[in-house]
Amino acid sequence: MRTLIFATAIRLLTPLFLLFSVYILFRGHHHPGGGFIGGLICSLAFVFHALAHGSEHTESTYFRLSVCQYKANGKPSQLYYVWSWMQLAIRKNHRNGNHKRFHVIRLRPIYLMAFGLLLAAGSGMVGLILGKPFMTAWWLPLELPVLGSLGTPLLFDTGVFMLVLGMVLKMVFTMKKE
Structure with missing residues (x-):
């Protein structure tokens, strides 16, 4: 209930x-x-x-961790670890033109x-x-x-x-x- x-x-x-x-x-x-x-x-x-x-x-x-890889000028720059509640900000930045790849790691x-x-x-x-x-x-x-x-x-x-x-x-x- x-x-x-x-x-x-x-x-x-x-x-x-x-x-x-x-x-x-x-x-x-x-x-x-x-x-x-x-x-x-x-x-x-x-x-x-x-x-x-x-x-x-x-x-x-x-129990989910997102590993983001930011791309600057088409080249991968750094890896960032972001909790799942921040995935909304990641998707929002992706729509604004910042190209990122992120993978979800499940604990x-x-x-x-x-x-x-x-x-x-x-x-x-x-x-x-x-x-x-x-x-x-x-x-x-x-x-x-x-x-x-x-x-x-x-x-x-x-x-x-x-x-x-x-x-x-x-x-x-x-x-x-x-």
């Missing part, structure tokens, strides 16, 4: 859900939780958006799962490379003011975050299409 109130509320709450999930992710390498709970909160934002606006709109809004949930698994396993390999047991924590010597010290536990949590996000999105988008 799509209502105007629900669609408007989700449009306003989605950025808050995403920001809170990133907060939980960064909080997790000092306290329990982190990657798993942050991934669930982030996927919840996309699930609500898919319920309010449809899965096709959610995929085209958040699929299976890619998120694969990248998250690679990141989580790679965080454990750092310990092996340094001659210590698998999954031994290693910290960078610098400390950032808001985030604190960065290390392999944050890398592991980020991998779990991406893995959970990809799993939930894959399930939701698959069920929504049927």
Whole structure:
């Protein structure tokens, strides 16, 4: 059921859900939780958006990246990465005489799962490379003011975050299409 109130509320709450999930992710390498709970909160934002606006709109809004190639004097000059919500400006400039080619890259949930698994396993390999047991924590010597010290536990949590996000999105988008 799509209502105007629900669609408007989700449009306003989605950025808050995403920001809170990133907060939980960064909080997790000092306290329990982190990657798993942050991934669930982030996927919840996309699930609500898919319920309010449809899965096709959610995929085209958040999971498509356009790669634009501008041509100056008939020669390709630079590549620009533009999110899908800016494609309207690209088409408008194309009508005004600026010749551009752009390709759409789709970020699929299976890619998120694969990248998250690679990141989580790679965080454990750092310990092996340094001659210590698998999954031994290693910290960078610098400390950032808001985030604190960065290390392999944050890398592991980020991998779990991406893995959970990809799993939930894959399930939701698959069920929504049927």
